[in-house]
Amino acid sequence: MELLKQRIQEQGKVLDGHVLKVDRFLNHQIDPNLMKEMGQAFADKFKEAGITKVVTIESSGIAPAVMAGLILDVPVIFARKKQSLTLKEDLLTTEITSYTKQETKEVYLSKKFLSKEDRVLIIDDFLAKGEAALGLCRLVEQSGAKVAGIGIVIEKAFQNGRKKLDEKGYHVYSLARIASLENNAVTFVDEAAC
Ligand code: G4P
Ligand code: NA
Ligand code: NA
16 A cells, blocks of 8 residues: 555654554554555455454554445454453453563453454454464454454555464465664565565
């Protein structure tokens, strides 16, 4: 998605040669117009996939997921990282290990929002080592629903997450694929060459 790549080049900051800071439009301040374009791109890609629900994880996946859900006209569910006071019903749970943050967290999703009839589009802001996406797939599959696709805003193609998802047969679509953050410069995967 050209618009997103431009914004990454203009406003992204590379930290330590491997982390991309995008808090001007995605991870802290949110650009609603850009989110809408992202939602449209996901919806266009998965419009024939019979999607009935969008599933994401708090917090940064929610904005692009809501836009995709709006355009696909389906509900959006976000997995929670903290058990809430009102979240007392039957839960699907799994553990997700974050390599970036060096911690393992239990995440939750209420059973009542998914059933075996559902075809789910998973959306997240970043794909790095794939642990968040794989955790979301586990939650969805625990309910009997099918993962019909995975939409990622920014894929760090130099990490192994994409490979893990491909190997499990998931259909992954990323709006921007980063080949390298070396020398604190963003280089995208040359889509024409792959
Ligand atoms: P993984 O899920 O692919 O294995 O990735 P990892 O454990 O490394 O990611 C942990 C968190 O860091 C996730 O956010 C993920 O979106 C984010 N992340 C990974 N690489 C980058 C990066 O280069 N830049 C930025 N900005 N974020 C990155 P989270 O903990 O779920 O936080 P939230 O922002 O969604 O609340
Ligand atoms: Na994030
Ligand atoms: Na995320």
